[in-house]
Amino acid sequence: MATLTSTIAVERIKKSRIDEVDFNNLEFGKYISDHMLVVDYDNGQWGNPSIVPFGEMRMTPAILSLHYGQAVFEGMKAFKMKNGDINIFRPHKHLSRFNKSLDRMCMPTISEEMWLSSLQALIETDQQWIPDGEGSSLYIRPLMFATESRLGVKVSDQYKFVILTCPVGPYQAKPYRLKVEDHYVRTAEGGTGFAKCAGNYGGAFYPTQIARQEGFDQILWTDHKEHRYIDEVGMMNVMFVLNGNLVTPQLSTAILDGVTRDSILTLAKEIPTFKVEERRIALDEIEQGFIKGTLTEAFGAGTAAVVAPIAVINIRGKDYQIPVAGPTSFQQQVKKKLHNLRMGLEPDQYRWNFIVKG
Numbered sequence: 001m002a003t004l005t006s007t008i009a010v011e012r013i014k015k016s017r018i019d020e021v022d023f024n025n026l027e028f029g030k031y032i033s034d035h036m037l038v039v040d041y042d043n044g045q046w047g048n049p050s051i052v053p054f055g056e057m058r059m060t061p062a063i064l065s066l067h068y069g070q071a072v073f074e075g076m077k078a079f080k081m082k083n084g085d086i087n088i089f090r091p092h093k094h095l096s097r098f099n100k101s102l103d104r105m106c107m108p109t110i111s112e113e114m115w116l117s118s119l120q121a122l123i124e125t126d127q128q129w130i131p132d133g134e135g136s137s138l139y140i141r142p143l144m145f146a147t148e149s150r151l152g153v154k155v156s157d158q159y160k161f162v163i164l165t166c167p168v169g170p171y172q173a174k175p176y177r178l179k180v181e182d183h184y185v186r187t188a189e190g191g192t193g194f195a196k197c198a199g200n201y202g203g204a205f206y207p208t209q210i211a212r213q214e215g216f217d218q219i220l221w222t223d224h225k226e227h228r229y230i231d232e233v234g235m236m237n238v239m240f241v242l243n244g245n246l247v248t249p250q251l252s253t254a255i256l257d258g259v260t261r262d263s264i265l266t267l268a269k270e271i272p273t274f275k276v277e278e279r280r281i282a283l284d285e286i287e288q289g290f291i292k293g294t295l296t297e298a299f300g301a302g303t304a305a306v307v308a309p310i311a312v313i314n315i316r317g318k319d320y321q322i323p324v325a326g327p328t329s330f331q332q333q334v335k336k337k338l339h340n341l342r343m344g345l346e347p348d349q350y351r352w353n354f355i356v357k358g
C-alpha cells in the first residue's frame with residue numbers, strides 16, 4: 001500500500017458528469033473524468049500541484065508549445081483489482097520514460113515524489129470513474145507543455161504539467177492490416193523517436209492517412225536509411241513469433257521504449273522453452289518467414305490495446321496473411337498473464353503494481 005501523504009489541494013466539481021458516461025460502450029478517450037491535476041513551472045521550479053474540475057484553461061495563442069513543439073505526454077493505466085484495491089501499473093517505468101522524453105525536449109523533469117503523489121491523489125479523487133468490467137481500466141494521460149507566451153524561437157521558461165484520465169473498455173478492434181512504409185519516415189536515428197513528444201504523432205498523420213486510403217489500418221515503420229529493417233507500428237511496438245521464438249526490434253533512438261514491450265519480454269522469459277530475441281529484424285526475414293510458414297504470430301504491444309493482433313502485412317505491394325491467434329497462441333497467453341498480474345490474481349513478483357487505497 002502506498003503511504004504517500006498527499007497535501008494536494010482538491011477543488012471538487014459541483015456536479016459530476018459521470019451519469020453521461022455509457023460504461024457499456026466506452027469509446028477510447030471520449031469521456032474525460034471529472035477532475036484534472038495541474039501544476040505550473042516558473043522561475044526554475046515547480047509550484048504545488050492542485051486538483052481542479054476538468055475544463056478550459058486560459059492561455060494566449062503565443063504559448064511556445066504551439067509554435068515550437070515542446071509538448072510531451074505519457075499513457076498508462078489504473079485498474080480496479082479483484083479485491084477492490086486500485087492498481088496503477090508500473091508508474092516508475094512510465095516516469096523514467098517521461099523524464100527521458102522531457103530531457104530530449106529541454107523541458108524540466110518531474111520528481112518521483114511529485115509524480116506518485118499527483119497520480120495517487122487524482123486517481124483517488126475520481127475513483128468512481130475506474131470501470132471494473134473485464135479488460136476495462138482508467139487510462140491516465142500525463143502531459144507537459146511550454147506555456148511561456150512570446151514569439152521568439154527559444155526554450156520556454158514556463159510549463160504546465162497536467163494529468164487527465166478517462167475510463168476505457170476492453171480493446172476490440174479487428175486484427176490490423178499493416179502497410180510496410182518504404183517512403184516516409186516517422187523519425188530517424190538521432191531524432192526524437194524514443195520520446196513521446198507531440199510532433200512525432202502529428203508528423204505521422206499524413207503517411208498514415210495515405211495508408212488508410214489504400215485500405216490499411218496502420219503503418220509498419222522501417223529504418224529511415226534503407227527501409228530494410230523494422231522499427232514499430234503506429235503507437236505500438238511490434239513483436240513476431242518466428243521459428244518458435246519471440247522476436248522484436250532492439251531499442252534505438254528511433255523506437256519508443258514501450259512499457260508493454262518490456263512487460264511482455266519479461267514475462268516471455270518465464271517460459272523456459274521460449275527464446276526471446278531483441279535484435280534488428282530485416283523485412284526480408286519476415287517475408288521469408290511468411291513464405292516458409294515459420295512466422296506464426298505478429299502483434300502490436302502498447303498500453304491502449306495491450307496486445308493487438310496483426311492479420312496482414314503488406315510488403316512491397318504484396319499482402320501476406322497471418323493466421324488468427326487462438327487461445328493457446330503466445331499473444332493470448334501473455335495477455336492473460338499480464339491481466340491476472342494486474343488484477344491481483346497472480347503474485348506481483350516484479351513489483352509492477354502500485355497499489356492505491358480502494
Ligand SMILES: *Cc1c(COP(=O)(O)O)cnc(C)c1O
Pocket residue numbers: 075196232233234235236237256257258259260261301302303304
Ligand atoms: C506509447 C507508444 C508505444 C507503446 O508504449 P507503451 O508504454 O507500451 O504504451 C509504442 N510506440 C509509440 C510510438 C508510442 O507512442
